[in-house]
Amino acid sequence: MSCKEDNEVSHEYCPSKAEGKxxxxxxxxxxxxxxxxxWLVFGTILTLLVVHRFTCPDPLADVPGPWLAKYSSLLLAxxxxxGKRYLHVDRLHKKYGPLVRIAPNQVSCAEPSAPSxxxxxxxxxxxxxxxxxxxxxxxxxxxxxxxxxFGHAQKRRVLAHxxxxxxxxxxxxxxxxxxxxxxxxxxxxxxxxxxxxxxxFVDLLMWLNYMTFDVISDLAFGExxxxxxxxxxVLGPSKQEQVGVAAMIDYRGRTAAYLxxxxxxxxGSLLAFLPKWIPDKFLQRGLTGTxxxxxxxxxxxxxxxxxxxxxRRGDLLDRLMDSMDKGNNGEEITEADVTTEAMLLLxxxxxxxxxxxxxxxxxxxxxxxxxxxLQEEIDExxxxxxSVLPVGDVDAEDDSLGSAVIWHEQVKNLKYLQATIDxxxxxxxxxxxxxxRVVPEGMTVKIGDSIFxxxxxxxxxxxxxxxxxxxxxxxxxxxxxRWLEGDEEKLRENKKYLLxxxxxxxxxxxxxxxSLQMQLLVATLVYRYDFTLRDNExxxxxxxxxxxxxCWVSVTRRTTADA
Ligand code: HEM
Numbered sequence: 001m002s003c004k005e006d007n008e009v010s011h012e013y014c015p016s017k018a019e020g021k022x023x024x025x026x027x028x029x030x031x032x033x034x035x036x037x038x039w040l041v042f043g044t045i046l047t048l049l050v051v052h053r054f055t056c057p058d059p060l061a062d063v064p065g066p067w068l069a070k071y072s073s074l075l076l077a078x079x080x081x082x083g084k085r086y087l088h089v090d091r092l093h094k095k096y097g098p099l100v101r102i103a104p105n106q107v108s109c110a111e112p113s114a115p116s117x118x119x120x121x122x123x124x125x126x127x128x129x130x131x132x133x134x135x136x137x138x139x140x141x142x143x144x145x146x147x148x149x150f151g152h153a154q155k156r157r158v159l160a161h162x163x164x165x166x167x168x169x170x171x172x173x174x175x176x177x178x179x180x181x182x183x184x185x186x187x188x189x190x191x192x193x194x195x196x197x198x199x200x201f202v203d204l205l206m207w208l209n210y211m212t213f214d215v216i217s218d219l220a221f222g223e224x225x226x227x228x229x230x231x232x233x234v235l236g237p238s239k240q241e242q243v244g245v246a247a248m249i250d251y252r253g254r255t256a257a258y259l260x261x262x263x264x265x266x267x268g269s270l271l272a273f274l275p276k277w278i279p280d281k282f283l284q285r286g287l288t289g290t291x292x293x294x295x296x297x298x299x300x301x302x303x304x305x306x307x308x309x310x311x312r313r314g315d316l317l318d319r320l321m322d323s324m325d326k327g328n329n330g331e332e333i334t335e336a337d338v339t340t341e342a343m344l345l346l347x348x349x350x351x352x353x354x355x356x357x358x359x360x361x362x363x364x365x366x367x368x369x370x371x372x373x374l375q376e377e378i379d380e381x382x383x384x385x386x387s388v389l390p391v392g393d394v395d396a397e398d399d400s401l402g403s404a405v406i407w408h409e410q411v412k413n414l415k416y417l418q419a420t421i422d423x424x425x426x427x428x429x430x431x432x433x434x435x436x437r438v439v440p441e442g443m444t445v446k447i448g449d450s451i452f453x454x455x456x457x458x459x460x461x462x463x464x465x466x467x468x469x470x471x472x473x474x475x476x477x478x479x480x481x482r483w484l485e486g487d488e489e490k491l492r493e494n495k496k497y498l499l500x501x502x503x504x505x506x507x508x509x510x511x512x513x514x515s516l517q518m519q520l521l522v523a524t525l526v527y528r529y530d531f532t533l534r535d536n537e538x539x540x541x542x543x544x545x546x547x548x549x550x551c552w553v554s555v556t557r558r559t560t561a562d563a
Contacts, residue, residue: 046071046072049071049072050071058070059452059453059456060101060104060105060107060456062450063099063100063101063107063450064096064097064099064100064101065092065096065100065101065102066092069101069102069103069104069106070101070104071104072103072104073103073104073106073261073262075088075102076088076102076103076106076261077258077261077262080254080257080258080261080542081254081258081282083254083541083542083543084541084542085257085432085433085542086429086432086433086461086462086463086464086542086546087463089102089108089434089461089463089464090461090463090464090467092108093108093110093461093464098110098111098114098448099111099447099448099450103261103457105455105456105457106436106456106457106458106459107452107456107457107458107459108434108459108460108461108464109434109447109448109458109459109460109461110460110461110464110465110468111447111448112465112468112470112471112497113447113448114447114458114460114465115460115465115496115497115499115503116496116503117445117446117447118437118445118447118458118459118460119435119437119460119502119503119504119506119507120504121504121505125149125504125505126437126438126439126440126445126458127147127148127149127437127438127440128145128146128147128436128437128438128506129147129436129437129438129457130147130260130263130266130438131260131261131263131436131457132144132145132146132147132260132436133145133147133260133263133266133267133268134255134256134257134259134260134266135256135260135544136266136267137290137294137339137340137343138294138336138340139267139268140336140337140340141340142155142340142341142343142344143155143156143159143341143344143509144344144348145344149505152505152506153505155341156505156509158319158320158323159316159319159320159341159509160509161319162316162319163509163510163511163512163513164512165512168512168513168516169408169516170314171215171219171315171513171516172407172408172516172520174215174218174219175215175516175517175520176405176407176520178211178214178215178218178224178228179211179405179520179521179524180404180405181211181214181228181229182207182208182210182211182228183404183405183524183528185207185210185228185231186202186207186529186555187557189202189555190529190555190556190557200554201534201552201553201554202552202553202554202555203550203551203552204358204361204531204551204552204553205354205355205358205548205550205551206233206246206550208353208354208355208357208358208521209227209233209245209246209350209351209354210227210228210231210232210233211228211354211521212349212350212351212353212354212357212517213225213227213233213245213246213346213350213351213354214226214227214228215350215517216345216346216349216350217300217346217350218315219315219316219317219345219513220315220316220317220342220345220346220349221297221300221301221304221317221342221346222300222303222304222311222313222315222317223300225245227245232244233245233246233247235296243285243289243292245293245350246351246354247289248289248292248293249289249293249347249350249351250351250541250543250547251285251286251288251289251543252286252289252290252293252347252543253347253543253544253545254282254286254541254543254544255282255283255285255286255287255289255290255543256286256543256544257433257542257543257544258282258283258286259275259283259286275287293343293346293347294339294340294343296343296346297339297340297342297343297346298339300317300342301317301321301335301338301339301342302335304317304321305321305335316342316345317338317342320338320341320342321338323338345510348508348510349510349513349514351545351547352430352514352545353513353514353517353518355430355545355546355547355548356424356425356428356430356500356514356518357517357518357521357522358548358551359424359425359427359428359430359538359548359551360420360421360424360425360428360518360522361424361522361525361526361531361551362424362428362533362538362548362551363423363424363427363428363478364420364424364522364526365531365532365533365553366478366533366536367478370420370478370480371526373416374416374417374420374526375526375527375558377414377416377417378406378411378414378417378523378526378527379527381410381411381414382406382410382527404524404528405520405524406520406523406524406527408516408519408520410523411519411520411523412519414523415484416480416484417519417522417523418483418519419480419481419482419483419484420480420522421515421518421519421522422480422483422498423478423479423480423482423483424478425498425500426466426472426498426500427466427478428538428540428546428548429462429463429466429467429499429500429546430500430545430546430547431462431499431500431501431502431545431546432461432462432463432542432545432546433459433461433462433542433544433545433546434459434460434461434462435459435460435462435502435506436457436458436459437457437458437459438455438456438457438458439452439453439454439455439456439457439458440454441454442454445458460499462499462500463546465497465499466497466498466499468497471494471497472497482494501514527558528557528558529555529556529557529558530555530556530558531553531554531555531556532553532554532556533552533553534552534553534554535552538551
């Protein structure tokens with residue numbers, strides 16, 4: 001069979017042309033041969049939307065925003081797809097003010113009062129919007145993606161105890177084990193301590209990813225994925241698993257953030273089958289990523305179930321499987337449910353921590369004054385609290401590393417360290433997105449002078465609020481001291497505007513685990529090494545969460561650290 005000429009419509013796969021490209025429909029040639037005019041189609045759709053807008057009442061008519069947002073989500077979808085939605089929304093707020101219409105039924109609210117209203121607790125809490133259906137796995141909602149408030153409370157109860165501060169402290173041994181491996185890896189890439197500088201650059205973000213993936217897979221799947229051992233996040237020989245796990249999670253987040261803007265394409269809708277068939281590489285790699293991640297989770301859960309009582313080790317997976325035995329108020333919890341939650345923990349609890357830590361360390365390196373002050377605080381803490389008890393029996397210390405890996409006990413009360421972490425989270429905004437909530441039936445919500453009716457989707461844009469000069473004064477300056485100065489009330493207020501972990505009943509359940517890891521990671525890295533940045537700018541991209549693209553640094557062992 002010979003391949004057709006370039007200007008002919010071809011749906012056939014042609015190996016000679018496909019090399020190095022993905023298979024896609026050639027819209028230019030479809031247009032050529034079938035008089036199919038995309039502008040005509042676009043114009044017709046737009047006309048229908050305008051007619052609809054003028055003939056149906058528009059409850060958001062008074063909310064300012066770009067004209068296209070009145071009729072369609074296309075503008076938001078474009079910026080979501082390019083990974084810069086938070087910057088687009090931030091620009092709109094600078095132009096239109098604190099309330100901006102970003103899509104036909106969506107309003108972004110950057111009023112300082114907005115976060116505590118939109119993410120309120122108790123009977124005033126607003127449910128998650130249909131956007132979250134884009135995160136369902138095989139049609140099954142997870143703790144994170146369920147919109148059902150009752151179902152959410154049930155699921156959350158199962159995991160509340162293992163994520164409590166006391167439980168997370170028990171995991172410190174596992175975390176330190178992975179952290180030691182990461183230190184060994186970085187040591188091998190170190191510049192010579194004698195001053196013989198070679199400036200060999202390493203991508204700190206990748207190392208942080210290996211470490212946080214190994215930790216969370218250890219806790220959620222019962223075994224580390226072994227990324228630190230292999231210095232790679234590629235898991236297996238199969239074609240799907242040849243893509244690194246960090247990239248898979250990134251593709252999944254970006255695709256879900258994009259598809260979530262089109263609820264009629266999501267599970268539970270008539271056209272839910274469509275995305276799988278759209279010949280769009282962006283969509284397909286996200287959907288394939290989800291399938292691969294869920295098959296990894298399925299494999300791990302199955303293995304643990306088959307191991308029976310002998311496989312139990314008191315980790316998160318055990319907790320999930322216990323809920324299977326107990327049932328959920330009469331409703332059966334299946335293996336598929338457990339797999340969905342295990343996969344959620346892997347995707348929600350790994351690169352989020354790595355991305356946040358990379359951004360914090362980047363800002364510390366960029367601000368030598370802060371680096372010096374922090375190193376002094378940590379040096380002092382290590383000197384004064386040098387005998388601490390090991391946590392858990394998994395933690396057989398490796399003498400060759402001396403006291404290289406900091407104990408949580410040594411740093412948990414360090415004020416400047418915590419202020420530096422909070423300031424890094426504020427500056428970078430891992431959660432930059434305005435997390436969407438919907439006004440439920442029979443309820444109205446008042447923000448500023450505006451009242452929003454049922455069905456309106458509201459969000460508080462974290463990046464914009466964390467960079468609001470009326471709240472922070474000098475928001476573009478990395479200044480950890482802002483978390484230590486002023487009276488108690490002002491400090492409490494500041495915390496309300498740090499939206500990294502969300503607020504209200506749907507706030508991050510893994511905050512204690514992430515905080516403990518970030519304290520250990522930042523303290524250990526700053527205590528043991530001096531860093532030089534390769535690039536002055538931290539490039540970033542946003543999917544569901546906001547993440548640095550990379551973080552290349554050269555690493556030198558500190559002479560003052562006794563490690
Ligand atoms: C620095 C690291 C982290 C950041 C920035 C972060 C951020 C967030 C945010 C903003 C939410 C709310 C999402 C929404 O309302 O749509 C969330 C929810 C969640 N996070 Fe995290 N997270 C982090 C670490 C973790 C870890 C370590 C885990 C678990 C291992 C985890 C598990 C979850 C889960 C299960 C939810 C859903 C909670 C619910 O709906 O009840 N996260 N996270």
